[in-house]
Amino acid sequence: MDLSTFDFAALLQLRTDVDAEIRRRESEEKAKAAKQVMDLIRTHGLDIQELATKSTKTVAAGTRKPVDAKYRHPDDASLSWTGRGRKPLWVVTWLDSGRNLDDLLIK
Structure with a gap:
């Protein structure tokens, strides 16, 4: 056409x-x-x-429940991280200062 x-x-x-x-x-x-x-x-x-x-x-x-925190800052309990995804700035700072990630594990 x-x-x-x-x-x-x-x-x-x-x-x-x-x-x-x-x-x-x-x-x-x-x-x-x-x-x-x-x-x-x-x-x-x-x-x-x-x-x-x-x-x-x-x-x-298929929906997922929230994941519990695996790491917590020893001086500030409001700072926590599940260990998944990108590391928060406070964790990066912690590691850059020569400290170990295992020190942040929640027991």
């Missing part, structure tokens, strides 16, 4: 028609997908509520 042959009004109308057709087909595709899902549910004897609950539990099971 050579769009250069269309005048401005015809192009605007074409855009309107294309947008309407896209919306219509999107609606058809969603209805078709919903029917396929419902057919699978019926075929396998599944319950929609049960599926929704299971998928929610699966997502919740």
